Amino acid sequence: MFKRSTPILASLNRAETIAFYTEKLGFHFTTENNGYLIFEREDIHIHLFPCSDPAECRNMGCYLYVTDIEQLYAHYQTLGIVHPNGxxxxxxxxxxxxxVVDNNGNIIYIADDRPALKAEV
Incomplete structure (x- = not known):
């Protein structure tokens, strides 16, 4: 029955958020409505709402499921955006x-849920 999910995360700074999601994560900025930002990459959509108080907009995150996780991981490592504890x-x-933790403090888990051997990383 369920087909798709779209995370809605907080954005503390419009310009920095647009730069992070487009330049670092490789998403396309598609729409803005009163500070509400919409990005997409392939079949993944991420929405961010404007927030001015970091204390009110914390502990947000999501999972993005991908293929070729090793390639994406290597690319994001070269950009320096992989969290040191992640x-x-x-x-x-x-x-x-x-x-990855974005410029707003949102944690984005990037996962491949295909069966893996315990010895794999």
Whole structure:
């Protein structure tokens, strides 16, 4: 029944958010409505709402499921955006994932849920 999900995260700075999502994560900026930003990359959409108080807009995050996680991980490492505590690894629940924290403090887990061998990273 369910087909798709669109995360809605906080944006503390319009210009920095647009730069991060387009230049670092490789998304296309598609729409803005009163500070509400919409980005897309392939079949993934991310929305960000304007927030002026970091204390009110914290602890937000999402999972993005991808293929070729190793290639994306290597690319994001060269850009220096992989979180130091979120390196690529196989999680106990079976996902291979890594983490990026955007310019607003939102954590974005990037995961490949295909079956992986325990020895894989």
């Amino acid at each position: 390196l690529l690894k196989l999680m106990p629940w079976g996902l291979r994932q890594f983490a």
